Amino acid sequence: MNVLTPGKPSLDSLQTDALVVGLTGSGDDLTVVSATPLPEPTVEFLKRAARSLRASSKVATVTRIAGPAGIEAATVVLVGLGDEEPTTTTLRRAAGAATRALAGHQSAVIALPHGGASDLAAIAQGALSGTYTFTAHKTKRDKDEDQPVDLDLSVISEVEDAPGIVARAEVLSRAVNWARDLVNTPPNVLYPQSFADEVERVVEGSSASIALRVLDDSELIEGGFGGIVGVGQGSARPPRIVAMEYAPEGAKSKIALVGKGITFDTGGVCIKPAGSMTTMKSDMGGAAAVAATVLAAAELELPVAVTSYLCLAENMPGSNAQRPGDVVTMRKGTTVEVINTDAEGRMVLADGMTLAVEDGAETIIDVATLTGAAMVALGPKIYAVMANDEALSEQILAAAKASDEPAWPMPLPEELRDGLKSEVADLTHMGERWGGALTAGLFLKEFATTTDGEPIPWAHLDIAGPAFNEAGPAGDLPKGGTGVAVASLVALLEAKGAEQ
Ligand code: BES
Numbered sequence: 001m002n003v004l005t006p007g008k009p010s011l012d013s014l015q016t017d018a019l020v021v022g023l024t025g026s027g028d029d030l031t032v033v034s035a036t037p038l039p040e041p042t043v044e045f046l047k048r049a050a051r052s053l054r055a056s057s058k059v060a061t062v063t064r065i066a067g068p069a070g071i072e073a074a075t076v077v078l079v080g081l082g083d084e085e086p087t088t089t090t091l092r093r094a095a096g097a098a099t100r101a102l103a104g105h106q107s108a109v110i111a112l113p114h115g116g117a118s119d120l121a122a123i124a125q126g127a128l129s130g131t132y133t134f135t136a137h138k139t140k141r142d143k144d145e146d147q148p149v150d151l152d153l154s155v156i157s158e159v160e161d162a163p164g165i166v167a168r169a170e171v172l173s174r175a176v177n178w179a180r181d182l183v184n185t186p187p188n189v190l191y192p193q194s195f196a197d198e199v200e201r202v203v204e205g206s207s208a209s210i211a212l213r214v215l216d217d218s219e220l221i222e223g224g225f226g227g228i229v230g231v232g233q234g235s236a237r238p239p240r241i242v243a244m245e246y247a248p249e250g251a252k253s254k255i256a257l258v259g260k261g262i263t264f265d266t267g268g269v270c271i272k273p274a275g276s277m278t279t280m281k282s283d284m285g286g287a288a289a290v291a292a293t294v295l296a297a298a299e300l301e302l303p304v305a306v307t308s309y310l311c312l313a314e315n316m317p318g319s320n321a322q323r324p325g326d327v328v329t330m331r332k333g334t335t336v337e338v339i340n341t342d343a344e345g346r347m348v349l350a351d352g353m354t355l356a357v358e359d360g361a362e363t364i365i366d367v368a369t370l371t372g373a374a375m376v377a378l379g380p381k382i383y384a385v386m387a388n389d390e391a392l393s394e395q396i397l398a399a400a401k402a403s404d405e406p407a408w409p410m411p412l413p414e415e416l417r418d419g420l421k422s423e424v425a426d427l428t429h430m431g432e433r434w435g436g437a438l439t440a441g442l443f444l445k446e447f448a449t450t451t452d453g454e455p456i457p458w459a460h461l462d463i464a465g466p467a468f469n470e471a472g473p474a475g476d477l478p479k480g481g482t483g484v485a486v487a488s489l490v491a492l493l494e495a496k497g498a499e500q
Pocket residue numbers: 265267283340342343344345369370371372373375430436464465
């Protein structure tokens with residue numbers, strides 16, 4: 001994405017396929033707004049056209065018209081910015097909706113009005129997000145569905161260090177789009193070993209200095225990773241844990257990100273009904289998010305040490321699948337009675353967290369499409385944050401807010417802990433029905449400790465709702481995999497880097 005300085009050249013003389021400007025107000029007050037002025041007659045024409053086409057200024061509504069006489073751009077894209085002073089969220093959504101509407105175009109200039117650095121970052125990220133497509137498995141492409149590919153994008157801005165802000169947006173968007181690709185990839189193509197291979201391919205092709213470690217099924221069995229081994233044993237495609245370590249010299253805080261990577265969740269022998277299974281290729285969205293986050297952190301050369309642990313398994317009901325009633329010994333040594341094989345995510349995460357503790361993590365954040373209950377509580381767009389450390393929770397919520405990724409805190413109530421008591425083992429992995437997202441969090445909390453039982457600052461992000469967008473594309477968000485949590489986590493790592 002290029003950065004153009006306002007007025008150089010003037011908007012009317014820009015040689016581009018599409019010029020993106022904003023629309024505010026309504027009725028006779030419908031107003032065209034841009035980063036730098038258009039000639040008055042052009043503005044008058046655009047307003048008249050907008051009125052006659054009944055164009056709406058509702059946020060992220062797009063109206064396209066042929067470029068009028070007097071300007072070089074072939075098409076003008078009017079995108080709604082609403083009636084109020086546009087926020088970063090508004091700008092992000094509008095920029096994304098505008099670029100998504102640019103099928104068949106080769107180039108576009110975004111000329112949306114904006115204030116400071118965060119506005120520009122939102123516009124750049126939104127615009128790049130809107131161009132996302134997943135066409136790897138299409139042999140023919142439907143013209144109407146066509147979305148822009150390789151769109152040559154420019155943005156007009158006079159914000160200080162605009163090129164730096166746009167460069168960060170590009171790194172971040174590439175990472176987010178990788179996470180989306182991973183989520184969207186069909187589950188017959190993406191399974192634990194092929195996920196590990198894909199991580200290796202991307203790391204090798206990147207400027208990032210990331211050390212990879214892959215634990216295969218025999219290493220997991222020998223290492224006593226009973227949680228992930230139990231979940232993976234019903235599948236012909238065995239589990240893996242992939243560790244991606246970025247450790248720049250001199251970095252102080254050592255952060256571990258642990259991702260749930262169930263490449264498909266049938267529920268196991270406690271099998272899900274067909275209707276609940278259709279989106280379960282997305283059950284590795286946490287692993288995708290933490291993989292993409294460490295990639296972005298390394299490419300941005302952030303001054304923090306971060307290792308992502310991808311806990312990869314396929315939850316299938318094969319003849320060797322685990323059963324309700326099985327007792328497994330976790331990597332930590334804790335024995336766990338399996339009650340419902342569909343509560344598999346916490347089992348793989350707990351082993352990943354223990355590995356992180358053994359590697360000396362000072363802060364642990366797990367990211368997981370963990371419970372339907374989190375979705376019942378917060379809907380499909382908001383992720384839940386639970387933590388054993390108030391400051392960490394607040395830092396994550398602040399990073400999420402700054403990234404326009406809605407998140408909300410949820411408690412870890414002590415009284416639900418009793419539900420994890422087992423007659424036959426140290427713990428069960430689930431309790432009573434009510435508060436299912438919270439008991440899942442309470443189970444994970446048991447594994448956020450040192451070997452002496454001292455708590456380690458830990459937070460749990462339940463992204464079951466926003467990881468996969470089942471509704472249509474909206475604003476900058478595509479249908480399908482969203483890459484949620486990557487932007488929040490990168491912002492968090494930047495904040496952690498600035499602390500030192
Ligand atoms: N992967 C699911 C959670 C999920 C549900 C994610 C819907 C996204 C959309 C998870 O493994 C699961 O099955 N959880 C169970 C837990 C229950 C058996 C305690 C659930 O939420 O029903």
